[in-house]
Amino acid sequence: MIQNNALTLHVEEITKDFVGLRALEDVTLSLHRGEILGLIGPNGSGKTTLINVITGFLKPTRGRVRVGDTDITGWPPHRIAHVGLARTFQTIKLFRGLTVLENVEVAAVSAGLSRPQARERALWALERVGATHLATIPAGALPYGEERRIEVARALASRPIFLFLDEPAAGLNEQESDTLLEMLTPLPRETGCGMLIVDHDMRLIMRLCHRLHVLNYGRTICEGTPNEVRHDKEVIAAYLGSGRRMLPC
Amino acid sequence: MHHLKSTSWWPTSLLLSGPLLVLALVVYLFGGEVLQRILIVLFINLTMVLGLQIFMGNSGVVSFAQIGFMGIGAYSSALFSMSPQAKAMALRNLYSFLVPVQVPFVVAVIIGGIMAALVAALVGYPLMRLSGAAAVIATFALLIIVHTVLINWSEVTNGPRTLFGLEAYTTLWVSVASGILFLILALWFKETRLGLQLRASREDEAAAASIGINIVWVRWIAFVLAAFVTGVAGALWAHFITSFSPLAFYLPQTFLIISMAIIGGSASVSGAVVGAVAVTAIFEGVRGIENAINISTVFPFTVSGLTEVCLSIAMILILILRPSGILGSRELPT
Known part of the structure; x- marks a missing residue:
């Protein structure tokens, strides 16, 4: 396992085509150790596909995934796990x-x-x-x-250096979601891992994440702190239609 | 630290091998020759089911190829245990460099296991990428290929004809030693790191890959180990029955072993033991009844195939009532 605290995970211009559908288009993001990055977007915007590409379950059509200087694009999932990437699944x-x-x-x-x-x-x-x-x-x-x-x-x-959580709050009630928040918040600080979380529970996302990355139809539409993202016009339009002014929180 | 009972293999070993040893001792002291022969068959069958359990039970991938490995073990051990005189009689066209070779029985048995393992290692890696129906078909094809080779490679097998002239080295205690040894091996293997990884891959391949398990690799190791165990069983069987032809290593034997695994519950070693005992008991019991009927000439015709019918019914009943076998994935004593 790579044990370098300065490592960053780089996702570079990832495009993923399925038959007749472009699931991801030129998505670029980076995940640092010790931070919590929220990946949000409406249903079908490519969030799970991106996790699958990063962790090796899908091969990207174009683009690279790097951990520090190591290019892990197209590696099989078990090898990527040995680099220190761990994940959960949307369907348990x-x-x-x-x-x-x-x-x-x-x-x-x-x-x-x-x-x-x-x-x-x-x-x-x-x-x-x-x-x-x-x-x-x-x-x-x-x-x-x-x-x-x-x-x-x-x-x-597995003591991952990067942890990917695919909808950990799905199906939880408010109280359970609060427990999850308490459990996840200290993890990056204590274990030094970088955490990427996908979820639709905005109460959780807004309180947990340091940064947000928003996808819509496979493209990045916004990046920033939870507060910046909450007021972004394009994000509000994508989520709620153009009539509303702010994401719920 | 919370106290947790560690998953240990030795209590189950004792619990399973104890009654088997007592049974062997009772039959050795008080049983006649027929009963002793039945018990030898039981322990050889047990060894074979354990071989199947090591691979199929832990990986969840069905293998129909095991009996092919039994055949490889039987023939290759025979080539190393038979005296030059016996070979000259039974294998006229044997390669001349093999004729004078003769090693002690135990060494010949180990060679039988190693040959089976070598074949499994060579053909196994691509096979291990398969699971489900594809694995069934591919391993079945492997069984047919091995069978075809055994029938046609007459230099070393005497072709489709019977190979005879082996010494009956496999005594009751030899078969007992093999059964108990591999029983302990199977229980130990299950709890090794590799065994645990294999069982995880049986439950969910994607999740297993996500935590770093190389599924093809762990399956391959188990496949080779299982072939070794089955090869040893074949070698022991060969030196029990002393004359046999390639037909002994084909479909009837395959279904016998698989029915043992299914009836007992292939996911646990205890299930393999229960299955081997239960099926051998049904098989020998029904065969006794069949013989009695035929000798007494109650019917004006000869009754045959009763054992297969009873085994099939038992298997169908188990698949309907308890699809994961009598014990399922439980190990005794839990």
């Missing part, structure tokens, strides 16, 4: 036949730890997301809200 993908602890442990093992070390790391990650009490339960038996937390713990257990 847990190892349902394994216990919660094993789910998290296997990520630590795959990052190169021995089984005893991985056990310790997994318990740390579970504690971090407040799920230690679930350790021995089979992941297939978890209630929905808990599944998201286990996915975050699994991603954390």
Whole structure:
């Protein structure tokens, strides 16, 4: 794993074409370690596609993805994971036949730890997301809200330098979303990772993120602090139609 | 630190091997020769199901190729264990450099395992990119290819004819040792880092890749290890039955082993043990009944195929009532 705190993830002019559809067009962004970047936009604007391109699940049609000086464009997902990129999935993908602890442990093992070390790391990650009490339960038996937390713990257990969260608040109520906010806010500072989060929960996004990047129809329409983005005319138009003046918060 | 019961392989090892050892001891002391032979078959079958479990149980990818590896293990061990005189009788066209070669039985068995593993290693890597129906078809094709080679490579196999003249080295305790040894190996493997990664990839390939698991690689290792175990089982079987033809390593044996895995529950080692015992018991029991019926001439015709019918019914019932097998993914004693 690359252990350089000065590293930055660069996404450079990424274009992704599907048959008859341009999902992303010339998207450029960078993610620094220790920061939380929000990637927002209406449904179908290309947010998940961008995460899939960065983490190797899709190959871009054009453009590069770099971690520091290492060009990881087109690498298979498991190699990209070894560079220190971890992710969660919009549709939850847990190892349902394994216990919660094993789910998290296997990520630590795959990052190169021995089984005893991985056990310790997994318990740390579970504690971090407040799920230690679930350790021995089979992941297939978890209630929905808990599944998201286990996915975050699994991603954390590999000690990523960049963490990608795809709609971690989907389906959570306001109270659960607040708990998620409390859990995520200190992570970049404590672990030194850079975090990119996609979500439609604007209450969460506006309070959590240091910077926002807004996509619409696969193109960047705005970048800036939450406050700047909230007042941007194009963003308001994309989200609400041109009649409204401000994003809800 | 919270106290958590560590997932350990040895309590299950003891719990599963204990009753098997007692059974072997009772049959050894009080059972007749027929019962002893049935038990040897049981332990060889157990070794084979464990080979299947190591790959299929942990990876979730079905392999129909295992019995091909059994055949490779059987023939290659025979070539190394038979005396030059026996070879001169049974294998007239054997390559001359192989005729004088003779090694101790245990070495020949290990060679059988290694040959099977080598073949698996060579053909396995591209196969491991497949899963689901594609893997079933490809491994089935591999079984057919191995079978065709065994039938036609008459220099080393005597072609489709029976190869005879092996010594009956596989005693009850040899088969017991193999069954217990690989039982422990399978339980240990499951809890290794690789075993854990393999089980994760069985549950979700995309998530497994996202945490850095090279799925093709971990499957390949398990495939090669499983072929070794199955090759050893084939070598032991060859030196139990002492004469056989390539037909022994084809569809009936394949379905027997797969039915054991399915009936017991392939996701756990305990399931493999339960399946091997249950299916061997059904198989031998029904065969006994069939023989009794035929000897007593109750019917004016010969009854045959009863064992296959009963096994098929058992398998269908299990697939309907408990699709993941008697034990599913549970390990005893949980």
